[in-house]
Amino acid sequence: MLRSCTAGLRSLWALRGRREGAPRLSTDLQPARRLFSTEKAVHKDWALPNPSWSKDLKLLFDQFMKKCEDGSWERLPSYKHTCTQKNEDFKTYFLDPQLVEEGLSQAQLFTRGFEDGLGFEYVIFNNNDEKRTVCLFQGGPYLQGIPGFLHGGAIATMIDVALGSCAAVSGGAIMTANLNINFKRPVPLCSVVVVNSQLDKLEGRKLFVSCNIRSVDEKTLYSEATGLFIKLDPKKKFNIKEFHSSLRKAAPPLEEAVVSSPALVIHC
Numbered sequence: 001m002l003r004s005c006t007a008g009l010r011s012l013w014a015l016r017g018r019r020e021g022a023p024r025l026s027t028d029l030q031p032a033r034r035l036f037s038t039e040k041a042v043h044k045d046w047a048l049p050n051p052s053w054s055k056d057l058k059l060l061f062d063q064f065m066k067k068c069e070d071g072s073w074e075r076l077p078s079y080k081h082t083c084t085q086k087n088e089d090f091k092t093y094f095l096d097p098q099l100v101e102e103g104l105s106q107a108q109l110f111t112r113g114f115e116d117g118l119g120f121e122y123v124i125f126n127n128n129d130e131k132r133t134v135c136l137f138q139g140g141p142y143l144q145g146i147p148g149f150l151h152g153g154a155i156a157t158m159i160d161v162a163l164g165s166c167a168a169v170s171g172g173a174i175m176t177a178n179l180n181i182n183f184k185r186p187v188p189l190c191s192v193v194v195v196n197s198q199l200d201k202l203e204g205r206k207l208f209v210s211c212n213i214r215s216v217d218e219k220t221l222y223s224e225a226t227g228l229f230i231k232l233d234p235k236k237k238f239n240i241k242e243f244h245s246s247l248r249k250a251a252p253p254l255e256e257a258v259v260s261s262p263a264l265v266i267h268c
């Protein structure tokens with residue numbers, strides 16, 4: 001834990017150094033507006049090891065990559081900016097195209113908006129036949145709630161992403177309708193935990209999923225949760241578009257509108 005927290009803090013110091021000194025050069029750190037013209041070219045997959053990953057996280061990652069070799073498991077890629085075909089479809093069907101053109105280039109996935117090691121470090125593996133996913137998660141120092149432990153909102157976010165990914169693999173464009181979480185033990189900051197999710201039931205457009213969060217040695221059960229995800233209905237797209245139009249007509253400055261609009265719910 002100490003080692004990975006130290007790595008996280010190193011990233012923080014590096015970031016501060018950059019803020020005080022030269023502008024950041026890495027393409028993914030530049031403001032998204034500048035990314036717009038080269039958006040298609042910047043598709044870094046964030047669900048891969050970086051120097052902030054602890055030994056535990058790397059070890060588990062390697063174990064699951066081995067499981068991927070026979071095709072029973074697959075690693076789900078994860079992008080900071082909306083770039084997968086699934087999300088392109090999502091934008092086309094459910095959002096006002098002008099808003100997409102003008103504003104969404106600035107949007108990025110909430111869980112990928114932190115410097116390496118400071119926020120959400122995670123990778124999700126999917127087993128299609130068993131309709132389940134495993135999310136390996138290391139929550140960094142910026143996710144603190146009570147001192148030394150993860151914030152409940154950060155845990156809920158990770159549960160939403162883990163359950164949502166499990167549901168999306170079967171359901172495509174989905175949204176969270178309900179989350180129910182039991183927090184059983186506090187999760188130590190910078191520790192690695194395993195989120196096991198499964199699709200329990202598919203009923204029309206409703207996907208019922210559940211998960212538990214355990215320590216790497218499986219001895220500690222941190223949380224349990226159930227979720228209901230709804231497969232979006234393309235026939236309802238115009239209502240959503242109208243909603244976005246009315247937001248634009250209210251005429252807040254564009255950046256504010258984007259920040260406060262539901263556009264940010266789009267995930268990779």
Ligand SMILES: CCCCCCCCCCCC(=O)SCCNC(=O)CCNC(=O)[C@H](O)C(C)(C)COP(=O)(O)OP(=O)(O)OC[C@H]1O[C@@H](n2cnc3c(N)ncnc32)[C@H](O)[C@@H]1OP(=O)(O)O
Nearest residue numbers: 160161164165168169175176177178206230233265267268
């Ligand atoms: C590969 C990697 C990819 C990457 C994957 C990325 C994963 C990230 C996942 C994160 C996703 C989010 O955080 S999304 C952000 C948070 N969620 C939201 O903002 C959603 C806000 N809610 C809504 O927009 C809406 O309520 C929807 C879209 C969820 C559903 O609206 P709708 O499409 O009109 O559906 P509607 O007719 O109302 O309901 C359909 C059926 O579901 C039932 N139903 C609807 N809501 C509920 C509910 N809360 N509890 C019980 N049941 C409900 C209805 O009774 C009905 O049942 P019956 O009559 O058919 O029996």
